[in-house]
Amino acid sequence: MILVDLTIVTVATPTIIGELDASVNQVVWVSSAYMLAYAVPILITGRLGDRFGSKYLYLIGLTVFTLASLWCGLTSTIEMLIVARIVQGLGASMMTPQTLAIITRIFPASDRGKAMAVWGATAGVAMVVGPVLGGVLTDGLGWEWIFFINIPVGILGFVMAWRLVPALETHEHSFDWLGVALSGVGLFLLAFGIQEGHDKHWAGWIIAMIVGGVVVLGLFVLWQARNKREPLVPLTLFRDRNFSVSNVAITVMGGVGASMGYPIMLYAQAVRGDSPTEAALLMVPMAMMSILLARTVGGLTDRLHPRAIMGFGFAASFVGMLSLAIDLDPDTPIWALWISMVIIGVGNAFIWAPTAATATRNLPMQFAGAGSGVYNATRQVGSVIGSAAIAVIMASRLSALIPGASAQGEAGADKIPDPHVAALFSDAMADSLYLPVALFVVGFIAVLFYEAPKHAGFGATQGAPAATVSATD
Structure with a gap:
């Protein structure tokens, strides 16, 4: 539900611009405010889960998130929507660290990759459900329903978590x-x-x-x-090289996730004339590959060197995003865009879950909440900065290529009628996509510094004991 609410708003951006008389920058703040409120407390909420119980912090956060979703749907001004999204982000910040901390505690290090694959596949499901559901709801019922949909999901999630999520041991902490x-x-x-x-x-x-x-x-x-x-961020966590590298990698992915959707959705609706639902379908091939490959990647994560897995993931994602930026023209056939999305999806499948599994394998159990909080916080820091940066880049490229044009007016239109202006708008969105292209390069360089994991079973299929591999790496 948390990840759906990142992607679902992106699809509804042009509609919100038109109905709430908002600018592109204001609508980007609808997501940025959510991500900022999500990122800031997440360090302390991970620690609170350690102290008072991950299950109970999760349930409180779910309640706040669900009620804030109702508030979002009832707002009638862009300013109030931003405020409601801040509260929603606070609820999300209570929930997310608990999910990773519970997985870390109940699965042994040697099997955690498979568990993280399921956790990562959930992100893939959200990438499919978010844009498509956002498009269908915006087209059929109105943008408000992208938030109202969270209410039954939140109620069901609360009942299931209350009955099924274990109440794990707690640890004393100062704050x-x-x-x-x-x-x-x-x-x-x-x-x-x-x-x-x-x-x-x-x-x-x-x-x-x-x-x-x-x-x-x-x-x-x-x-x-x-x-x-007891510091908020125990810097000793970063003595583990793989934890440090994973935090760089997930910061990059947070920036990519927050930045790539806006140019693509605005291009699809303002240049191609797609409905929100049709625009959302552009993202489906990427998300489907993440889901289909989750099980395979989960098995590899427990056995192969993380440098090989994530190195391939970032390289493939770079190729896919670069081809998408190059191909983003008014007349580009849909199949060409889908090919790029498939390549990005394959790459992402080899990044999300393996990065989470590698980050947390070596952490002591009493630091599970703190490590989860730091990991999720760095991802959200990347999301906040990526969201802010893409707003600047889109606005500056539109101003440079279409002097005197209103970004608000162009993006809020069903379709730009002037073919010349449409081509220039398309060029501006394509130029903006070079931000995630550059971020994938940063991620690729970072994961080259991974060392071999030390958990039991690693390297067994390669005929070398884990300790030997680690020592010689």
Whole structure:
């Protein structure tokens, strides 16, 4: 449900722009506010799950998320929708760390890859359900129903979690509230400055916000190093190289996930004239490959070197995204776009679940919540920055290629009638996709630094004991 709400809003973007009289930048804030509220508390909610029980934090978060979804659907202004999405993000931040922490605790390291494959396949399902359901609901009932749909799902999820999710042992923790404040202020200043920069013509106060955000985040890291009690982010976690590399990789994927949907959905609806449902179908081949390959990749994750698995994943994703950016023209046949999406989907299947499994294999059980919180927080930091950056890039490319044109007016139209303007709009969206292309390159370089896992069973099929492989890697 959390991941569906990231993708479902993207499809409804042009409709929300038109019905709430909003700008592209404001509608991007509908997702950015959600992701920022999701990212900031996620470090402390993972620790709260360790202290008071993952099951109970999950149930509280699910309740907040479901009620906030009702609020989102009842709003009539873009500003109130953004506020409701902030509350929804707070609910999501309570839920997500608990899912990964529970999997880490109840599955042994040697089998965790298979469990993470199921967890990762859920993301693939959300990538299918989100855009398609968003398109169908927006076309048939209105954009409000992309939020109302969460209510029955939330109620069913609450009943199932109450009955079926185990109540695991808890651990004593102190809470680093100064760390929470520093990380929250730093992320907000950085994200707000980046996203509003183009709209505010990079005024001095915007630059000051960005610089201030970097400084505050630097102070946050310094405080984490000096906090002798229990820091919000135990920096000792990063002594494990695979945990550190996985956090870089998932930050990249968070940025990709938050940035690629907007240009594609705006291109499909404003240039091709697709309905929201038709536009959403562009994403289906990518998501289907993630689902179909989940089981196979899960088995490989427990046996093969993560460098090989994720290296292939990032390389394939790069090829698919680059071909999509090159092919994004008004007359591009649908099958050509689908081929690119299939390649991206294959690559993503070799990234999402293997990265999560590799990140958490070596963590002590008492740090399961903290490690899960850090991992999910870095993903959300990537999402926040990716969302802010894509808003800037789209707005700047539209301004450069269509001088004097209103991004709000162009994107909110059913279809741009002027073929010349449509071609220029298409070029602007294609140029914007070079952001996720570049992010895949960063991810590929990062995963080259993985070392061989140390869990029991690794390397058995290769005829070498795990300890020997690790020592010689």
